[in-house]
Amino acid sequence: MLKIRSLNVAYGGLQALSEVSLEVEQGQFVAVVGPNGAGKSTLFKTISGTVAPLSGEILYKGRDLLAVAPGERAQLGIAHVPEGRQVFASMTVMENLEMGAYTRNGRARWGELLPMILALFPVLAERREQLAGTLSGGEQQMLAIGRGLASAPELLMLDEPSMGLAPALVDAIFERIHQIHRQHGLTILLVEQRVAEALESCDSGYVLETGRVVMRGRHDELVADPRVKRAYLGM
């Protein structure tokens, strides 16, 4: 579904991604893990188009994604839930969800997706008319995920959905993501600092360090790998 080949991205002179290649199959759950500054968010931004690469190729369902304008990429079924609660602060919870459904698919399936999202995150239903900027951090994160789901995506990209959340809430969010993946067969690309949780649920994963893919493999291969165990799982 998503094929990335030898992607190079730099900010000014600073190389953020070098020769990154990555593949996501339809219906898969793929995790990208790595330390701070590894380039994980940069990878996502390049996929959704807010950062332009120096070189490389991104194919989405066989189509050259780099030739598609950023605003159009969401229309193709890519939903990017950015890191750090990027909700529309001055708009209500409902308006945020409506903006999620700005895509053609999202609009067509609004009637069926809204109840699903509100069932997934009941707190959003209680706070429909509240301004998103006044929600708690955890609620904002749920809203950001809900907004992503409202676009009826085929590929859901989640950038650190657990950031800044209480452990109990993290479990709840991961549980929800699992649920979405299982029930709706959604393809998921997940970036996480919480490596244990991320690798727990994924089909396959990538380890990114200072802009390079240093390891890749299936779920069982990664959790069994001694380097991953030592560096990320604390074993």
Added chain:
Amino acid sequence: METLQWFFIDFLQALAAGLLVGGTYGLMCVGLGIIFGVMRVVNFAHGDFMMLGMYLAFYMVTGFGMLTFLGPYVGPIVGAVLAGPIVFVFGWLLHRYLIARVTGARVVSAEAEGHYTQIILTLGISLILQNGGLILFGSLPISIQTPLSRESWELGPIFLNQARSVGFVIAVIFALVLYFFLGRSRLGKALRAAADNPVAAAYVGVDVDRSHRLAFGLGVGITAVAGGLIASTQTFQPYIGFDFVIVMFAGVVLGGLGSILGAFWGGLTIGLVQQMSTLVLPYQLQNTAIFVVFLLIIFFWPRGMFGRSWERT
């Protein structure tokens, strides 16, 4: 007793004049406010787009007389309203070919440098419009002279100038339509989303550059309508924009930067202050009064009277 009564009537008269004038000021401020709110660009040429609206209305009504068949009452109103779409298209094209080069998603990363080029560009546009106006329209002060602009309605002891009253009503209608457009329509919500968080807006599929273009076109178009309305109430020349820039900037800051509805109240407040100040100050000092009240309000409400309430501290 007698003097007190006269003062009371003067007061009501100034209040009414302030409201009427403030309505069109409010509309102008909304125009400037929507551009700042969505694009984060301070448009220094804004007063000159208002000047364009004035001349467009003038030429449609008096100059070429295209609207004379509508009569002296409806003609000036239609002329003012029509100035809107014309300047909208002009603004749209200007953004497409010029302003988009120094604004929008691509220059967000170069924030500080971006602002300098934007300031220089809008100042340049301002100079071109003023001097272009001088060449095209001449420097002679003119106005749209119709019975509408001369006559008044009497409300008890209060005189309401007809052109100003009609201008007020049209301005309020435009502001309300814009309010519902931004609040209810899909396109309006996309515009607000692009203003609120351009990166997240791009992620949900909003074309942020196009939103900016729409905001710029709408902003200058609305202000041109306000200009067209004012053209029936006072004389103007190609440099008139400068006089109004002060009013507009003060109004937008008063209303709270980024709050589009707040800009209307800000403009209305400016109109009221300006007219009420004539009760106690000489006529020439009315802009001084605006500034004093402006500074006072900024001192007590640094975020503007209608500042953003959703920002958590």
